[in-house]
Amino acid sequence: MRPALLSVIAFSLIAGCGNALPPKELVDARAAYQAASKGPAAQQSPAELHVAKQALDRAEGAFSDEPDSAETKDYSYIATRKAELADASARAIIAQKDREGAEKEGINLTADQLKHARSELNSTKHNLEKTQDQLAAEKLAREAAEKKAAQALADLSKIAAVTKEARGMVITLSGSVLFATNEATLLPAAMVKLNEVADALIKGNPDSNITVEGHTDSQGQRQYNMDLGRKRAESVREQLVSRGVAADRIKAAGIGPDRPVANNTSAEGRANNRRVEIVVDPGKH
Amino acid sequence: MRKTLFITVILIASLLMACGSSVAPPSDRLSSAEAASRSAKELGANNDPKAQLHLKLATEQIDQAKKLMADGDNKRAELILQRANADAELSVMLAKEANAKTEADKAQQTVKKIKENK
Numbered sequence: 506m507r508p509a510l511l512s513v514i515a516f517s518l519i520a521g522c523g524n525a526l527p528p529k530e531l532v533d534a535r536a537a538y539q540a541a542s543k544g545p546a547a548q549q550s551p552a553e554l555h556v557a558k559q560a561l562d563r564a565e566g567a568f569s570d571e572p573d574s575a576e577t578k579d580y581s582y583i584a585t586r587k588a589e590l591a592d593a594s595a596r597a598i599i600a601q602k603d604r605e606g607a608e609k610e611g612i613n614l615t616a617d618q619l620k621h622a623r624s625e626l627n628s629t630k631h632n633l634e635k636t637q638d639q640l641a642a643e644k645l646a647r648e649a650a651e652k653k654a655a656q657a658l659a660d661l662s663k664i665a666a667v668t669k670e671a672r673g674m675v676i677t678l679s680g681s682v683l684f685a686t687n688e689a690t691l692l693p694a695a696m697v698k699l700n701e702v703a704d705a706l707i708k709g710n711p712d713s714n715i716t717v718e719g720h721t722d723s724q725g726q727r728q729y730n731m732d733l734g735r736k737r738a739e740s741v742r743e744q745l746v747s748r749g750v751a752a753d754r755i756k757a758a759g760i761g762p763d764r765p766v767a768n769n770t771s772a773e774g775r776a777n778n779r780r781v782e783i784v785v786d787p788g789k790h
Numbered sequence: 791m792r793k794t795l796f797i798t799v800i801l802i803a804s805l806l807m808a809c810g811s812s813v814a815p816p817s818d819r820l821s822s823a824e825a826a827s828r829s830a831k832e833l834g835a836n837n838d839p840k841a842q843l844h845l846k847l848a849t850e851q852i853d854q855a856k857k858l859m860a861d862g863d864n865k866r867a868e869l870i871l872q873r874a875n876a877d878a879e880l881s882v883m884l885a886k887e888a889n890a891k892t893e894a895d896k897a898q899q900t901v902k903k904i905k906e907n908k
Contacts, residue, residue, distance in 0.1 A: 560876075579869045586844075586876035593883040600890035607897035614904045 530581035657709025680779030689736035703748030735759025826878030
């Protein structure tokens with residue numbers, strides 16, 4: 506062996522003695538502190554990190570005093586825990602902040618939803634009020650229409666005999682009031698009366714279909730009576746239309762002697778049979 | 791001669807006493823290590839594997855320290871208790887971390903549910 510190499514080995518041994526290898530515990534402690542100081546602990550838990558640094562310094566001190574002592578290992582062990590604690594503390598603080606953030610977000614979201622629900626409730630309320638107003642208005646209108654119809658019926662009852670039958674409301678006008686004997690032309694007084702009937706029909710039954718029926722007694726030829734009944738019915742219809750009853754909902758029919766309401770053997774009975782009936786169909790009311 | 795013997799006995803006795811009482815029993819350290827262990831347990835350290843490990847280490851070292859104190863080795867017991875304390879305190883913090891994470895998860899789940907309900 507060459508003297509130079511020998512001296513290198515000797516030097517290495519001496520140097521080795523001066524710088525004893527650190528125990529595994531201290532290596533771990535240094536690594537743990539390194540990791541903690543580079544992690545979130547620097548920001549979140551500086552106090553705990555400082556304690557960890559002090560613990561590491563103490564371990565380093567023990568190592569330089571007595572490298573192989575139990576104390577060096579113990580202090581290193583403790584320093585490792587302190588570094589880990591600083592790290593765990595930082596993670597706990599971050600989790601706490603996450604929680605607070607989520608709770609805040611939850612509160613804001615809930616508030617938004619509440620606001621939304623409130624505005625929906627308000628609009629529903631508003632719509633309901635509107636519907637109620639409409640219903641009330643409709644009720645008023647219906648009541649007014651019913652009142653009008655009742656008033657019209659009362660008006661009619663004053664000028665003509667009004668009966669309610671299965672075929673509808675029947676307004677019966679005596680033939681002698683409307684026409685001269687064997688005539689189909691309305692008497693002037695009859696026009697006035699029919700105008701009142703027309704007004705009542707427009708007022709009380711503006712949508713109903715109306716049939717005007719011309720009835721006669723059984724005296725004379727049947728065909729003549731049929732024609733007379735039809736002509737009289739048409740005269741009445743024309744008068745009603747001229748007063749404003751819609752032409753498309755009113756028609757005339759000649760019934761003649763076919764449907765007497767009284768005995769044709771007496772003059773009184775025949776007078777009752779000579780008549781015009783205005784039938785207001787209830788179906789389209 | 792008798793006097794010399796007496797003095798020697800006194801000297802030896804005082805030396806022995808001095809040795810035995812050179813380090814006082816680390817009762818305070820023991821109490822604080824035990825208190826930290828209890829805290830860790832109450833915080834649910836046994837529900838988290840890492841916290842549980844350090845609680846176990848602390849408990850074992852406390853037992854070890856008690857034996858050392860019974861044998862009169864207060865100096866060694868003192869250091870073992872420092873280790874136990876470090877483990878117990880770490881266990882406390884790990885349990886706190888686990889709890890904080892659970893709470894954060896819960897809060898985030900709630901937010902998710904609220905968003906789904908929208």
